[in-house]
Amino acid sequence: MDENQDILVTRLGALAQQTRLSVFRSLMSAGPQGISAGKIARDLGVAPNTLSAHLNVLSRSGLVTQRRDGRSIIYSVVLSAVTEMVDGLVNDCCGGHPEACAPLSGVSSQACAG
Amino acid sequence: MDENQDILVTRLGALAQQTRLSVFRSLMSAGPQGISAGKIARDLGVAPNTLSAHLNVLSRSGLVTQRRDGRSIIYSVVLSAVTEMVDGLVNDCCGGHPEACAPLSGVSSQACAG
């Protein structure tokens, strides 16, 4: 039962770092087509090996996936994992006392409907 | 420097730990009336001083606030900070390429409407 919470903690932790959050943002706005590791490194001004370590954390969290294209490795977001994470956070709120979460109803009309 | 991103990283980090995420969940379902530090410690089976350190992290992140009631200190969630955090995460997605985020539209109809 608490395996879900483990996964949520891992994903929150993956995003709880400046460089990785920036990577995530870039990948989010790039959409399914993704971005190569090298381009991310250049865009963000991060050393390739440092970035590689961060990409590894994001990958292991399940928020990001990778594929090879020639010499490049293209990273992209796993949208289902993102929704899972956001739902996990928001349901914390609405599961208990929905009336206490009225201010959140605009953020998650689905989870808070009721 | 992006101060909003700093705050988001801090808040994600505050929740990226088992005990603190459990505390957050408890406080979320307790709503505005909150829970005393002692009761949280008993409910979760955490040493009082350990819990105090975690509550301090949550407080400094702005996700949680405290007030004294007799000898007890009552902690409760700051809902506006929670919405801010969720919005910050979701907007990452919808701000860039909204069409890429169709799968998320159920989660945040507000941010993704467009």
Next chain:
DNA sequence: ACAACTGTTCAACAGTTCTTGAAATTAGGA
């Protein structure tokens, strides 16, 4: 085969986080 290009892995180090026992702080009751 070779060299150039793109990324990853490794070992090591500084810095941070989590937990704990002991001491300190604040409030209520006899």
Next chain:
DNA sequence: TCCTAATTTCAAGAACTGTTGAACAGTTGT
């Protein structure tokens, strides 16, 4: 006032994180 209850603060240690230079690995073009 003295005693007890509820929490926090402090110092120390083990465990984990982020970064770096150097070495390694896969791909392309010549």
